[in-house]
Amino acid sequence: MNLLEKVEELSGQNLYACYQCGRCSAGCPMVEQMDLLPNQVILLVIRGDQSVVEAKTPWICAECYQCFTRCPKEVDIAKIMEALRLIKLRKNIDYIKLGELKNLPQIALVAGARKYTG
Numbered sequence: 001m002n003l004l005e006k007v008e009e010l011s012g013q014n015l016y017a018c019y020q021c022g023r024c025s026a027g028c029p030m031v032e033q034m035d036l037l038p039n040q041v042i043l044l045v046i047r048g049d050q051s052v053v054e055a056k057t058p059w060i061c062a063e064c065y066q067c068f069t070r071c072p073k074e075v076d077i078a079k080i081m082e083a084l085r086l087i088k089l090r091k092n093i094d095y096i097k098l099g100e101l102k103n104l105p106q107i108a109l110v111a112g113a114r115k116y117t118g
């Protein structure tokens with residue numbers, strides 16, 4: 001299964017629906033911290049470019065669904081970001097080490113464990 005098929009299976013999204021209008025990226029509140037714009041993530045997955053799996057953007061995504069509300073094709077990018085995180089976490093590569101985190105409220109630790117560790 002190639003990268004596009006994997007992401008489509010995990011996210012339930014049709015990435016070819018995207019026509020790269022950029023409305024998602026224009027409204028994303030996290031875009032300044034990202035190394036790839038949300039619409040660029042889609043393009044790289046379609047091209048099968050594995051560098052997207054190593055990008056920061058899927059981990060920075062706050063899953064706020066702003067992009068989904070702006071997308072004329074109803075592409076749910078938060079689900080695509082989650083699929084990319086899962087592809088990495090399923091290789092047993094944790095994105096953060098929980099033991100090194102200190103002075104965080106319990107709810108942040110639980111949320112961090114769910115999002116950033118496999």
Ligand code: SF4
Nearest residue numbers: 018020021022024071
């Ligand atoms: S808003 Fe939708 S169609 Fe436009 S670039 Fe983003 S995902 Fe693609």
Ligand code: SF4
Nearest residue numbers: 028061062064065067
């Ligand atoms: S769900 Fe993620 S990519 Fe979409 S607008 Fe929010 S932070 Fe940006």
